[in-house]
Amino acid sequence: MSMSLDGFIADPDGDSRSLYPDLGNLRNSEALAEMIEDTGAVVMGRRSYDMGDTDEGYVDYEHQVPIFVLTHRVPEVPAKHDAARGLSFTFVTDGVESAVEQAKAAAGQKDVQVIGGASAAQQLIRAGLLDQIQISLMPVLLGEGLRLFEHIGSSSRRLEEIKVIDSPGRTDIRYRVA
Amino acid sequence: MSMSLDGFIADPDGDSRSLYPDLGNLRNSEALAEMIEDTGAVVMGRRSYDMGDTDEGYVDYEHQVPIFVLTHRVPEVPAKHDAARGLSFTFVTDGVESAVEQAKAAAGQKDVQVIGGASAAQQLIRAGLLDQIQISLMPVLLGEGLRLFEHIGSSSRRLEEIKVIDSPGRTDIRYRVA
Numbered sequence: 525m526s527m528s529l530d531g532f533i534a535d536p537d538g539d540s541r542s543l544y545p546d547l548g549n550l551r552n553s554e555a556l557a558e559m560i561e562d563t564g565a566v567v568m569g570r571r572s573y574d575m576g577d578t579d580e581g582y583v584d585y586e587h588q589v590p591i592f593v594l595t596h597r598v599p600e601v602p603a604k605h606d607a608a609r610g611l612s613f614t615f616v617t618d619g620v621e622s623a624v625e626q627a628k629a630a631a632g633q634k635d636v637q638v639i640g641g642a643s644a645a646q647q648l649i650r651a652g653l654l655d656q657i658q659i660s661l662m663p664v665l666l667g668e669g670l671r672l673f674e675h676i677g678s679s680s681r682r683l684e685e686i687k688v689i690d691s692p693g694r695t696d697i698r699y700r701v702a
Numbered sequence: 703m704s705m706s707l708d709g710f711i712a713d714p715d716g717d718s719r720s721l722y723p724d725l726g727n728l729r730n731s732e733a734l735a736e737m738i739e740d741t742g743a744v745v746m747g748r749r750s751y752d753m754g755d756t757d758e759g760y761v762d763y764e765h766q767v768p769i770f771v772l773t774h775r776v777p778e779v780p781a782k783h784d785a786a787r788g789l790s791f792t793f794v795t796d797g798v799e800s801a802v803e804q805a806k807a808a809a810g811q812k813d814v815q816v817i818g819g820a821s822a823a824q825q826l827i828r829a830g831l832l833d834q835i836q837i838s839l840m841p842v843l844l845g846e847g848l849r850l851f852e853h854i855g856s857s858s859r860r861l862e863e864i865k866v867i868d869s870p871g872r873t874d875i876r877y878r879v880a
Binding site (some may be wrong): 529530531535542545585657662664665666667671672673676678683684688693695697700 | 708720808825841842843844862866871875
């Protein structure tokens with residue numbers, strides 16, 4: 525996930541564009557390309573799903589793999605451009621463990637990636653279901669917005685740095701959760 | 703400043719040791735050595751001053767340069783081991799601008815470094831007095847504690863990455879404040 529130096533993944537309106545001075549730059553990154561290659565399924569929060577579902581389709585969405593959306597209610601109307609973009613959504617209403625289990629089965633030998641939002645990531649951290657955390661630390665202080673790391677419980681969790689990539693305009697760091 | 707991945711510089715008791723699995727490792731870092739070499743004066747918050755003033759003297763304190771302590775009141779009793787360690791403290795009661803001005807005069811051609819705590823750093827960010835921010839991002843999620851980046855206002859501030867050092871056990875990143 526992309527996060528500002530002060531810990532936000534979006535501004536108070538839920539918009540993450542303020543993190544990126546140059547979106548084209550992000551799209552071409554080494555870390556992103558590697559992650560897409562390794563990803564066999566995606567877990568996504570409902571708010572991220574709704575935000576992605578614009579009239580122009582799933583903007584900036586690069587994963588052509590099964591996507592499992594955490595939600596309390598299955599939407600009555602399907603996303604506007606699913607079929608055209610080849611995206612496959614499954615709505616999971618029985619909790620984060622179930623979503624991860626289904627995503628793992630779909631991913632086979634590949635990784636399950638969690639793509640937004642803060643709430644989904646926080647649920648997964650609390651449940652101890654994350655093996656790795658990859659952060660693109662963006663060189664900006666937003667001052668306010670949606671924090672990635674809060675509501676994750678008060679116990680300390682040791683991480684292990686696996687990889688640091690000093691990409692132009694940001695720092696990508698991958699951690700193993702101990 | 704050292705900060706956990708979730709943005710804390712100390713646990714809820716103000717203790718920053720939980721950030722470091724291995725203090726010795728920190729002491730020998732390239733980034734730290736370079737920073738000490740470049741530092742001509744220090745600005746420090748009152749709480750950091752008080753926390754450093756233990757019976758064993760200024761523990762883990764490496765800067766033998768003039769130190770300007772931001773405070774509302776000058777302490778009646780001097781720090782226990784000032785003289786023995788060669789440390790020079792000046793208490794500044796007329797605000798952060800004054801502290802920075804005095805520190806710059808003392809530093810000459812060298813840098814003024816802000817060493818803790820969160821409150822001092824936040825005041826300096828709000829006042830637009832920081833030229834650079836250096837963060838040692840520690841591989842740990844504390845879950846709760848003292849946040850470095852809050853109360854810094856709601857306007858977005860663009861940073862520019864100057865340098866990333868992938869040190870053992872953490873990532874040091876230096877930013878220029880745009």
